C-alpha cells in the first residue's frame with residue numbers, strides 16, 4: 001500500500017528531473033564569511049545574502065550567547081500565548097525607529113511576513129496590482145488573499161497606470177512590489193509608484209528584503225533611497241542584518257490590525273531571544289558604522305565595472321545583487337562549475353526563475369571581501385567567460 005502510494009511521487013520526481021528543475025543541497029561547513037568551506041573545499045562565497053558580513057560577526061555571536069544564557073534557546077509559544085518576551089517588544093520598537101515608522105511587527109521569517117500581511121489586508125472584492133517579477137512570497141500572499149491579482153509588466157509604470165485605470169470598480173486597490181528585485185538586482189521606481197497610488201487611491205506595499213541595511217543614506221532601505229513614504233514596508237532580518245526573522249512596519253493602527261489578523265503571525269512560534277539579541281546588535285552596528293555600507297558599495301562598483309569592461313552582460317542597479325547573464329541554461333550551469341574550479345561559489349539561476357535565454361550567475365557582494373577576493377572573482381569570470389565564449 002505504502003509502495004503504491006509512493007509510486008506517483010517517484011514519477012513526479014522523474015518529471016522534475018526531466019524538466020531540469022531538480023534541486024540539490026550544497027553543504028557549508030564553516031562560519032559565514034567571504035571565504036567558506038563547501039563540502040571540504042575552501043571557496044570565496046559570491047552568492048550569500050550576508051551582504052554586510054554580520055552573520056558571522058563576533059559581536060552578534062556574543063549578544064546571542066548572552067541572551068541564550070539568561071532566556072534559553074526557544075520562545076516556547078506564539079507571541080499571543082507564551083512566546084512574547086521582553087526581546088520581542090524591544091526589537092519591534094528598534095525596527096520602527098530604524099525604519100522611521102510608527103510601529104513594527106516581527107514574524108519568524110520574511111516569507112511569513114509577506115504571506116501574512118498581504119493575505120490579511122487584501123480580501124474579496126479588492127484588487128492587487130503586482131509586479132511581474134515579485135518574489136514568490138509576495139505571490140503566495142496574493143494567492144492566499146482571495147483578492148483579484150493583476151500582474152503589471154516589470155517596473156513599467158505606464159502599464160501599472162493602465163491597470164489602475166481599469167481597477168476603479170474594486171473596493172480597495174493595493175500595489176505590491178519588491179524594492180530590490182532578487183534575481184535582477186534592480187530597484188523599483190518607488191516615487192512614481194507612490195504618485196500613481198495617490199492619484200488612484202491605492203495602498204503601496206513594498207518588500208524591502210534586499211534593501212534594508214544596504215541602500216539609503218543610512219541603510220534604512222528603499223523609502224530612504226527613493227525619498228518617499230510607503231504605506232506598508234515588509235522586510236527580512238536574514239539578509240544584510242545577518243540573522244533570522246521578518247518584519248512589517250507601518251502605522252500603529254495597521255500594526256495593531258495585523259497583530260490580530262495575520263495568520264502566519266498568530267499561529268507561528270515566536271522568534272527565539274538569542275536571535276533577537278543578535279539582531280538588535282546588528283541594527284546598532286549598521287546605524288553607527290557607515291563604513292560597512294561604504295565598503296560594500298565600493299566592492300559592488302569595482303566588480304560591476306571590471307566585469308562590464310570584460311564584456312559581460314551585467315544587470316542590476318548597483319545593489320549587492322549583481323546578476324551576470326550567460327544565456328542558455330546549460331551554459332550558465334557550466335559557467336558556475338568553472339567558477340567553482342577557480343574557487344568561487346556562485347550558482348546558476350535558470351528558467352522558470354528567470355526568462356528563457358537569460359540564465360545567469362546571480363552574484364552577490366559582501367562588504368567583508370578583501371581586494372584579493374574581488375580580483376579572484378574577476379579572474380575566475382574572465383577565464384570561464386573566455387572558455388565558454390561568453391566574452
Ligand code: PMP
Nearest residue numbers: 109110111135182209236238245
Ligand atoms: N522577499 C524577498 C525579495 C526575498 O528574496 C526573500 C528571501 N529569499 C524573502 C522575501 C523571504 O525572506 P526570508 O528568507 O526571511 O523568509
